[in-house]
Amino acid sequence: MCTYTTERTSVDGSAKGPGGAWFHVTDATVYFDHPVHAMAAHTLNVDLADPAQGAGSRVALELTADSARRLVTAIEAALAAVPAELLT
Amino acid sequence: MPGYDRATKEIVRRFAELGYDAICPNLYYREAPGASPDDAAATARAQGGVPDERLLGDVGGAAAYLRALDSNNGKVGVIGYCSGGRQTVLAACNLDVDAAVDCYGAFVTGTPPEGFPMKGNLVDQLPGLRCPLLGLFGNEDSYPSPEQVDELEEILKANDKAYEFHRYDDAGHAFFAADRVSYRVAAANDGWERIAAFFGTHLSV
Numbered sequence: 001m002c003t004y005t006t007e008r009t010s011v012d013g014s015a016k017g018p019g020g021a022w023f024h025v026t027d028a029t030v031y032f033d034h035p036v037h038a039m040a041a042h043t044l045n046v047d048l049a050d051p052a053q054g055a056g057s058r059v060a061l062e063l064t065a066d067s068a069r070r071l072v073t074a075i076e077a078a079l080a081a082v083p084a085e086l087l088t
Numbered sequence: 089m090p091g092y093d094r095a096t097k098e099i100v101r102r103f104a105e106l107g108y109d110a111i112c113p114n115l116y117y118r119e120a121p122g123a124s125p126d127d128a129a130a131t132a133r134a135q136g137g138v139p140d141e142r143l144l145g146d147v148g149g150a151a152a153y154l155r156a157l158d159s160n161n162g163k164v165g166v167i168g169y170c171s172g173g174r175q176t177v178l179a180a181c182n183l184d185v186d187a188a189v190d191c192y193g194a195f196v197t198g199t200p201p202e203g204f205p206m207k208g209n210l211v212d213q214l215p216g217l218r219c220p221l222l223g224l225f226g227n228e229d230s231y232p233s234p235e236q237v238d239e240l241e242e243i244l245k246a247n248d249k250a251y252e253f254h255r256y257d258d259a260g261h262a263f264f265a266a267d268r269v270s271y272r273v274a275a276a277n278d279g280w281e282r283i284a285a286f287f288g289t290h291l292s293v
Contacts, residue, residue, distance in 0.1 A: 006133055029134045033089065034170070034262065036126045039269050041261065047130045055123035055131040 006031040015048045015059040023057055026050050035062035044068035089133055090170055091116050093125035095267060099167075106284055108291070109154050113146045140178055147179045163291045167283065168193060169264060174210065180221060181213040187290035189222045189283055192261050194231035197239040214243045220250035222286040224279045226259035226272070254282055 007030040015025045025048045035043040043062040050057040063071060079087075090096055092114040103110035115138050120128035132138060151164045165187040168176035173193020180188035190196065195209045221244065225237045232240070237255065244251045256263065256275035263272040264279060 041270050055120035055127040058127055058130060
């Protein structure tokens with residue numbers, strides 16, 4: 001259904017967006033809902049966006065719940081492997 | 089969230105093909121005028137979604153527009169799917185409409201789980217339902233579950249409201265969505281026939 005909790009957080013980085021152009025992203029929105037494109041009833045959706053540049057400045061991900069968890073694990077593992085002095 | 093997108097516009101075209109004046113208000117226009125439908129929906133979600141009071145204003149405006157057309161007979165129906173099903177029931181409880189179709193709207197009855205942004209259902213508004221309600225539901229749906237549909241039916245019965253429900257086996261949520269894995273052709277085809285008959289009955293002069 002369409003009303004699962006929406007998690008929001010600020011982010012600082014870049015994403016490759018509409019038209020193949022890179023842009024700075026400031027906001028991440030995470031929610032579980034019906035996807036627009038993925039072939040699943042529900043997906044874990046992530047929007048990386050710069051709202052100040054308009055609604056189209058967005059990179060969207062729609063991942064099955066299992067693959068979203070694997071992505072979280074992979075991100076945590078990648079960060080854990082980084083020497084502390086590089087994380088500042 | 090569904091919105092002013094291709095699939096929804098196809099529904100509007102289908103009603104035009106059935107001979108109706110039909111309109112789809114763009115509920116996310118304020119947040120993202122001119123944006124693509126998926127970007128607009130994402131922006132609206134990030135800003136907290138569409139408040140019920142604003143939805144009622146937009147649907148009321150759309151109904152007034154339709155009634156002002158030379159071809160209109162004075163009657164207006166509403167239909168919605170998924171979260172739009174709940175919005176349809178909300179409209180039918182608060183606006184001057186003549187028939188309403190709720191396609192698997194969640195949280196008309198039932199209690200939203202802890203942590204959901206939606207704090208309540210429409211149970212306290214159902215005694216004010218102003219028009220006949222057609223409900224189309226999948227028996228494999230969880231939101232709304234068959235038990236929540238039972239609860240809705242009991243409330244409508246207890247309040248002597250006109251309603252007609254059809255529940256489909258081998259169908260879950262979004263069984264009308266022809267471009268999604270949830271599509272169930274038998275349920276969708278029967279549902280469209282029920283919708284055409286229901287509006288044909290209640291929107292004719």
